[in-house]
Amino acid sequence: xxxxxxxxxxxxxxxxxxMEREIYQVSPWSANQFKEELALMPKSRExxxxxxxxxxxxxxxxxxxxxxxxxxxxxxxxxxxxxGIASTMLEKLESWALERGAKTLMLEMREGNSPAMSLYxxxxxxxxxxxxxxxxxxxxxxxxxxxxxx
Numbered sequence: 447x448x449x450x451x452x453x454x455x456x457x458x459x460x461x462x463x464x465m466e467r468e469i470y471q472v473s474p475w476s477a478n479q480f481k482e483e484l485a486l487m488p489k490s491r492e493x494x495x496x497x498x499x500x501x502x503x504x505x506x507x508x509x510x511x512x513x514x515x516x517x518x519x520x521x522x523x524x525x526x527x528x529x530g531i532a533s534t535m536l537e538k539l540e541s542w543a544l545e546r547g548a549k550t551l552m553l554e555m556r557e558g559n560s561p562a563m564s565l566y567x568x569x570x571x572x573x574x575x576x577x578x579x580x581x582x583x584x585x586x587x588x589x590x591x592x593x594x595x596x
Contacts, residue, residue, distance in 0.1 A: 510548060
């Protein structure tokens with residue numbers, strides 16, 4: 447399946463919050479979190495949505511902090527997973543950051559999310575740390591890093 451991608455806009459936020467609550471029952475992003483991130487586009491943030499026809503099926507975002515880029519979120523609806531959408535979106539977010547001088551890419555992911563771990567490892571990320579109880583009690587974050595080869 448070939449998804450289309452476009453920049454996220456404020457009108458997307460209600461649907462994205464709904465998707466967050468559906469996919470991440472514990473500690474989903476709020477509408478205010480999305481609004482705060484979008485307010486920083488395009489200078490230090492890039493947020494994309496993936497579309498199947500007109501339906502949003504995924505979203506992702508990256509923040510540029512000096513020469514370090516942090517993938518803040520990368521989510522695809524269950525019904526559209528394993529079709530290459532997340533890897534294509536990750537590539538687009540990484541390219542945006544690299545074009546703006548990023549030398550290191552970082553992300554955090556929920557421990558136990560083996561599909562995400564496989565995606566990130568295939569993309570060259572390495573596990574560097576763990577944050578206990580990061581998302582909620584008993585839900586830990588794994589910190590991953592990818593060094594850019596110049």
